[in-house]
Amino acid sequence: MKRVLTAAITIALLLFIIGNSFAQTPDTILAKRFIELNNRGKFEEARAMFAPSIQPQLGKDILREAWEQFNHQFGRYIRIANMEVVRADTFRHVRTICDFEKADVTFSFTFSASSHELYGFIIEGVKNKGEKAGKPVPLANAHSIDTSVAVDGGKIYGTLLIPDEEKNYPVVLIIAGSGPTDRNGNSTLGEKSNMYLMLADSLAAYGIASFRYDKRYLGESTDFLPSDISHISFDDYVNDAVDIIRFLQKDPEFSKVIIAGHSEGSLIGMIAAQKTKVDAYISLSGMGENFGKILEWQLDQQPGINKDTVKNILDKISRGQMVENVPSSLQTLFLPYLQHYMFTEMKYDPVQEIKKLHIPVLIVNGTTDLQITVKQAELLHQAKPNAELAIIPGMNHILKDAPEDRAENLTTYNNPDLPLNNTLVEKMIRFIKGPSKN
Numbered sequence: 001m002k003r004v005l006t007a008a009i010t011i012a013l014l015l016f017i018i019g020n021s022f023a024q025t026p027d028t029i030l031a032k033r034f035i036e037l038n039n040r041g042k043f044e045e046a047r048a049m050f051a052p053s054i055q056p057q058l059g060k061d062i063l064r065e066a067w068e069q070f071n072h073q074f075g076r077y078i079r080i081a082n083m084e085v086v087r088a089d090t091f092r093h094v095r096t097i098c099d100f101e102k103a104d105v106t107f108s109f110t111f112s113a114s115s116h117e118l119y120g121f122i123i124e125g126v127k128n129k130g131e132k133a134g135k136p137v138p139l140a141n142a143h144s145i146d147t148s149v150a151v152d153g154g155k156i157y158g159t160l161l162i163p164d165e166e167k168n169y170p171v172v173l174i175i176a177g178s179g180p181t182d183r184n185g186n187s188t189l190g191e192k193s194n195m196y197l198m199l200a201d202s203l204a205a206y207g208i209a210s211f212r213y214d215k216r217y218l219g220e221s222t223d224f225l226p227s228d229i230s231h232i233s234f235d236d237y238v239n240d241a242v243d244i245i246r247f248l249q250k251d252p253e254f255s256k257v258i259i260a261g262h263s264e265g266s267l268i269g270m271i272a273a274q275k276t277k278v279d280a281y282i283s284l285s286g287m288g289e290n291f292g293k294i295l296e297w298q299l300d301q302q303p304g305i306n307k308d309t310v311k312n313i314l315d316k317i318s319r320g321q322m323v324e325n326v327p328s329s330l331q332t333l334f335l336p337y338l339q340h341y342m343f344t345e346m347k348y349d350p351v352q353e354i355k356k357l358h359i360p361v362l363i364v365n366g367t368t369d370l371q372i373t374v375k376q377a378e379l380l381h382q383a384k385p386n387a388e389l390a391i392i393p394g395m396n397h398i399l400k401d402a403p404e405d406r407a408e409n410l411t412t413y414n415n416p417d418l419p420l421n422n423t424l425v426e427k428m429i430r431f432i433k434g435p436s437k438n
Helices: 002-012 026-039 043-047 062-074 195-204 234-249 264-275 291-300 307-318 336-346 350-355 374-383 406-414 422-433
Strands: 077-088 091-100 103-112 118-128 142-151 154-163 169-175 209-213 254-262 280-284 361-366 388-392
Touching: 026 043, 026 077, 026 091, 026 103, 043 062, 062 077, 142 234, 154 169, 154 195, 154 234, 169 195, 169 234, 169 264, 169 422, 195 209, 195 254, 195 422, 209 234, 234 254, 234 264, 234 336, 254 264, 264 280, 264 350, 280 422, 291 307, 291 336, 307 336, 350 374, 361 374, 361 422, 374 388, 388 422
Parallel strands: 169 209, 169 254, 254 280, 280 361, 361 388
Antiparallel strands: 077 091, 091 103, 103 118, 142 154, 154 209
16 A cells, blocks of 8 residues: 555656646646645655645655656656646546656546645556557567557557467457556556566467557557546446457457456456357456455555454445545545445456356466465356366466565566566466367
8 A cells, every 4th residue: 555655646746847838726736836846855845735644654755755766767857748637526636647758657646626635646657758558579470560449438559469470360368457557567656577568479479369458548548538537437447348359359360269367357358258259268366256355355464454444445335335534544545436446346256257157267376476366266266167277386466486475576576577487378378279168
């Protein structure tokens, strides 16, 4: 939780200079003030702009460190390209596109509509300059095609990786996990593992095509109506996946379509598979329990979090109730629109959804996964006993070899050159090439 908040606050420091061309509202004026204070090194004054309930969570040097981090990651700050208030209710969300030397960064930050106090930040996207999103050089004997798929409210942009000298090949739809994770498996929060790019390349080396994509409001897939990410629901992600599957199924070059959903993408793919006639389904580090249970367990691992309080909040959200009195340590996580998104995901039970699949199923999990434990894969397998279960020793959540030690495990999240676990690739290739009839 502290890590998420720190990254979110770091994003805020991109608001450096706001020109007179932007519409002036109380919140944009405050945003300008916040950035100017940071730019002049007056971090304590900037910290005082946060709501009193948020300030105790902010370390003394967090704003200074955040500012330095962004200069290091994105280069010299240049200007704000655009700024607008995209929603006005209990909270007001200000969307900003910032121009840095190395990247254009889109993010939003949240003010109280009544007190105009600062509450938190969410990164919506980072587009590196001089490099089109999703267009790294493929490592395998394959060629990539950037394309888009029309979905409700806009377009989803993604990359097809096609094996050379192959015809009528299977295609795998790679569905990313939760948060601001792009088509290559990299996060706008700073993590860079290239896991989905590597997975696509590994498949192509064995004559298997793939399509990986930026989820709506992320990467290139940002031109949506409504323009505010706060309107999003879990079902939007499912419906987008359904539209992409139908797009792939129309291409006669693909002999069959297989879904490979990672983490939250496992549940998205599970439900999308029910709505389409895909040929097989793969769960990579997927949830076996309800999302609320998973989040409750993950927060319980964090120091200083009251387990009973979290449980009570999640219970109310699962019943469709908006929780207004949230403890200060949890307010950034349980902003109103995030509560809405959680509610739309909590209505699905993975073990019930996987039972509805009547296609070949492969369930994969690693023994050093810190986010989704082996227990989750076992629950899915119990619900779908004719599925193939692969528990891979030493594989972590980003599908790479990693030790059990938490600190060492997490270092792999920022090593884009570390290869995928070999056993994972072998299991997937064998399953895709010849899945048995279920």
